[in-house]
Amino acid sequence: MALQILRTGDWVWLPSKAGGEYAVDIGAKVKFTDSGQIQVVDDDGQEHWLDKKVALKAMHISSVEGMEDMIELGELHEKGILRNLFTRYLENNIYTYTGSILVAINPYQVLDIYNMQQIQQYKDKKIGDLPPHIFAIADNAYYSMQRYGHDHGESGAGKTESTKLVLQFLAAVSGQHSWIEQQILEANPILEAFGNAKTIRNDNSSRFGKYIDIHFTPSGVIEGARIEQYLLEKSRIVNQAHNERNYHIFYCMLKGLTQDQMNQLHLKDATGYYYLTQGGEITCEGRDDRAEFSVIRAAMKVLMFTDDEVWDILRILAALLHLGNVKYSSTEVSNIESAEIQDKTEIQLVAKILGVDANKLYQGLTSKTIQTREESVTASLSQEASLDVRDAFVKGIYGRMFIWLVDKINAAVYKPSNPGQKVRSIGVLDIFGFELFDNNSFEQLCINFANENLQQFFVHHIFKLEQAEYDSEGIQWEHIKFVDNQEILDLIAIKKLNIVALVDEEAKFPKGSDATLLQKLHQHHSKNRNYLMPKSSRAAQFGISHFAGNVFYNVKGFLEKNRDTFSIDLMELIRNCKFPFLLNLFKEEFKLSGKNTLKRNATLGSQFKKSLESLMATLNACQPFFVRCIKPNEFKKPQIFDRELCTRQLRYSGMMETIRIRKAGYPIRHKFKDFVDRYRLLADGIGPAHTVDCKQASQKICGIVLKGTDYQLGKSKVFLKDAQDVYLEHQREITISKKIVIIQKMVKGWHQRRKFLLMKKNVVIIQAVWKGYAQRKRYLAIKRGYMRLQALFQSRVLTQRFVGYS
Numbered sequence: 001m002a003l004q005i006l007r008t009g010d011w012v013w014l015p016s017k018a019g020g021e022y023a024v025d026i027g028a029k030v031k032f033t034d035s036g037q038i039q040v041v042d043d044d045g046q047e048h049w050l051d052k053k054v055a056l057k058a059m060h061i062s063s064v065e066g067m068e069d070m071i072e073l074g075e076l077h078e079k080g081i082l083r084n085l086f087t088r089y090l091e092n093n094i095y096t097y098t099g100s101i102l103v104a105i106n107p108y109q110v111l112d113i114y115n116m117q118q119i120q121q122y123k124d125k126k127i128g129d130l131p132p133h134i135f136a137i138a139d140n141a142y143y144s145m146q147r148y149g150h151d152h153g154e155s156g157a158g159k160t161e162s163t164k165l166v167l168q169f170l171a172a173v174s175g176q177h178s179w180i181e182q183q184i185l186e187a188n189p190i191l192e193a194f195g196n197a198k199t200i201r202n203d204n205s206s207r208f209g210k211y212i213d214i215h216f217t218p219s220g221v222i223e224g225a226r227i228e229q230y231l232l233e234k235s236r237i238v239n240q241a242h243n244e245r246n247y248h249i250f251y252c253m254l255k256g257l258t259q260d261q262m263n264q265l266h267l268k269d270a271t272g273y274y275y276l277t278q279g280g281e282i283t284c285e286g287r288d289d290r291a292e293f294s295v296i297r298a299a300m301k302v303l304m305f306t307d308d309e310v311w312d313i314l315r316i317l318a319a320l321l322h323l324g325n326v327k328y329s330s331t332e333v334s335n336i337e338s339a340e341i342q343d344k345t346e347i348q349l350v351a352k353i354l355g356v357d358a359n360k361l362y363q364g365l366t367s368k369t370i371q372t373r374e375e376s377v378t379a380s381l382s383q384e385a386s387l388d389v390r391d392a393f394v395k396g397i398y399g400r401m402f403i404w405l406v407d408k409i410n411a412a413v414y415k416p417s418n419p420g421q422k423v424r425s426i427g428v429l430d431i432f433g434f435e436l437f438d439n440n441s442f443e444q445l446c447i448n449f450a451n452e453n454l455q456q457f458f459v460h461h462i463f464k465l466e467q468a469e470y471d472s473e474g475i476q477w478e479h480i481k482f483v484d485n486q487e488i489l490d491l492i493a494i495k496k497l498n499i500v501a502l503v504d505e506e507a508k509f510p511k512g513s514d515a516t517l518l519q520k521l522h523q524h525h526s527k528n529r530n531y532l533m534p535k536s537s538r539a540a541q542f543g544i545s546h547f548a549g550n551v552f553y554n555v556k557g558f559l560e561k562n563r564d565t566f567s568i569d570l571m572e573l574i575r576n577c578k579f580p581f582l583l584n585l586f587k588e589e590f591k592l593s594g595k596n597t598l599k600r601n602a603t604l605g606s607q608f609k610k611s612l613e614s615l616m617a618t619l620n621a622c623q624p625f626f627v628r629c630i631k632p633n634e635f636k637k638p639q640i641f642d643r644e645l646c647t648r649q650l651r652y653s654g655m656m657e658t659i660r661i662r663k664a665g666y667p668i669r670h671k672f673k674d675f676v677d678r679y680r681l682l683a684d685g686i687g688p689a690h691t692v693d694c695k696q697a698s699q700k701i702c703g704i705v706l707k708g709t710d711y712q713l714g715k716s717k718v719f720l721k722d723a724q725d726v727y728l729e730h731q732r733e734i735t736i737s738k739k740i741v742i743i744q745k746m747v748k749g750w751h752q753r754r755k756f757l758l759m760k761k762n763v764v765i766i767q768a769v770w771k772g773y774a775q776r777k778r779y780l781a782i783k784r785g786y787m788r789l790q791a792l793f794q795s796r797v798l799t800q801r802f803v804g805y806s
């Protein structure tokens with residue numbers, strides 16, 4: 001964009017003063033230009049005085065007005081996108097398209113845009129017919145089926161809410177109000193109770209990923225669904241950060257059970273449990289745990305949970321809470337640091353509730369059997385190690401129960417189709433976004449690995465869309481290059497000795513340790529440009545240069561987390577328990593294991609990798625639609641737009657990828673008519689667009705102005721590179737300036753001539769009057785002279801005559 005002379009009312013881009021990684025230019029309006037300085041007011045309402053000589057970039061008209069689809073922005077860059085989202089957000093337009101992506105900004109207020117009337121309005125409409133909306137995406141998916149939506153974003157951005165809205169829309173438009181629809185909708189309260197928790201960033205944060213596949217009959221009626229879950233955050237069950245809570249279900253249960261049930265399970269108020277109070281919060285503002293418990297119970301009924309099953313779940317939850325209250329003390333046995341539990345009340349309770357032997361439970365929680373080839377040795381554990389064993393036990397049970405719950409829900413809602421029958425389905429993926437914390441561990445590696453996969457899928461998809469546009473326009477695109485993140489995926493999980501494989505290998509090795517793992521990682525990958533060595537050689541870290549930024553992972557606990565198992569002694573305890581429900585949770589493991597020895601199960605890393613592969617295969621067979629959820633502020637408040645927070649999310653979202661891919665090809669496209677209207681003045685003899693053949697005219701303009709450069713003409717559009725667009729705009733401005741000079745010249749000439757002619761006319765009048773006046777004056781003088789002469793003459797004549805007579 002060429003620099004302009006600024007006038008009051010113009011819009012410009014003001015370079016950010018904040019500095020830093022996420023600082024982006026802000027929009028501003030020129031207020032005064034009268035003095036040597038100009039005053040501008042930026043989008044945040046801040047006034048700035050600037051020297052008139054400061055070169056400010058003028059804002060494109062599309063950025064001033066805002067666009068529903070940001071791909072149409074004249075300036076497709078970060079600041080343009082950010083401003084567009086900002087101005088729309090202030091008007092409560094929380095949805096905006098960027099090509100095929102729907103950007104949704106969490107409004108943090110209830111907007112009246114999801115009612116039945118809106119559903120009806122969006123039903124059967126094309127995208128773009130109505131303002132951007134999550135219902136437009138859901139409708140599009142419904143009418144073209146075999147598509148899926150993908151909610152993506154960071155915690156609290158609104159992924160889960162978006163997922164629920166899509167489900168709500170689909171249930172409404174398939175229009176049957178059937179039992180199965182209700183069952184699918186009721187799966188949510190259960191999953192949320194066991195898999196959501198209050199975090200600092202979100203009062204109802206999903207701590208697991210999910211993919212819901214909804215199946216339809218050929219006539220479009222919902223006939224079933226299948227839910228897949230990914231990577232529940234298990235550490236939360238035993239540990240909560242400040243101001244956070246454990247999973248909702250614990251608090252709901254303690255509020256909602258009858259006194260009699262509480263007595264049977266020996267339960268008390270939530271304040272009495274270590275596992276529920278570490279965050280210092282047992283209530284969550286705006287949530288009624290007692291009422292929620294009724295909702296959960298009702299949902300369980302709808303999903304065919306028997307009363308016995310519900311009771312068994314409660315038993316397990318109670319046992320876990322009691323386990324958390326087991327108090328260890330440190331002691332020494334044969335000069336070895338050991339742990340003992342003095343008050344055995346909790347042990348007795350847990351043993352009773354879980355139907356296990358109390359002594360064996362005690363043993364299992366304080367000692368460990370190590371099996372060597374020849375014999376098995378029991379060693380006592382230190383207090384710290386005992387706590388780890390207990391917590392691993394609790395996490396193991398809860399994690400398996402969560403999987404059981406999802407299986408149970410699927411048993412109710414999943415109706416396998418007849419072989420050979422094509423399944424029509426819409427899948428909705430609600431999955432964790434890219435994570436970068438102060439301390440990143442194995443979970444973050446898995447999550448970021450998932451995001452790398454999704455990013456690649458996204459990039460390929462966008463690229464495919466671009467190719468489709470080029471193909472339909474008959475444009476040559478072979479030479480367009482783009483780089484995806486394959487190298488990073490290779491490093492994490494594909495190439496030989498990749499990170500996941502090394503973590504697995506070390507986890508399976510009985511003497512494996514986090515330290516040797518780190519050594520091996522450094523040894524094999526230090527030369528890989530996507531592998532980052534820690535800044536300090538003593539740090540137990542390694543880094544990965546992810547598509548969204550560099551992340552350093554702390555290897556401490558990697559192996560334990562990857563093994564995802566607990567001690568053989570406690571596993572044996574469960575194998576011998578008299579609680580069928582608990583036994584059933586572990587049936588897969590026991591099925592795999594031999595008579596008495598436990599066969600090693602797949603590690604968490606390899607399980608996750610496998611489920612991710614299957615997810616990617618499913619996604620690749622679908623026509624995707626992306627919903628990018630953005631969190632506007634950390635305060636969970638409406639109408640606050642934190643520019644840096646949003647910029648960071650935009651960068652991580654892959655949305656910039658759309659722009660990057662566009663830029664790799666021909667980012668600027670003009671319809672022939674628009675092109676002619678805008679640039680016809682660059683070539684002589686081209687009339688207005690409606691009077692000429694626009695394709696030919698476009699060709700002529702390009703031939704003259706862009707001769708020898710890389711542009712292409714498609715079937716309906718001109719395809720240009722950025723530089724050509726800048727050049728065309730520049731030429732247009734120069735030509736306009738020249739024409740303006742000509743017009744100015746003509747106008748000035750005409751004006752001066754008119755002035756001259758008028759003056760001339762007036763001068764003639766003045767001259768005529770003056771001349772008349774002068775002549776008249778002269779005439780009168782002459783006349784008077786002659787009169788005097790006459791008189792004189794006559795007097796002479798008369799005198800002579802008188803003298804002659806006399």
Ligand SMILES: Nc1ncnc2c1ncn2[C@@H]1O[C@H](COP(=O)(O)OP(=O)(O)OP(=O)(O)O)[C@@H](O)[C@H]1O
Pocket residue numbers: 106107108109110111153154155156157158159160161162202203204205206207432629
């Ligand atoms: N469209 C919306 N309208 C009104 N409020 C919303 C909307 N979307 C999200 N919210 C609010 O934001 C909160 C957080 O949203 P949500 O739980 O969907 O985030 P999330 O991205 O799934 O986060 P997490 O990854 O932590 O699960 C919701 O509890 C709700 O209060």
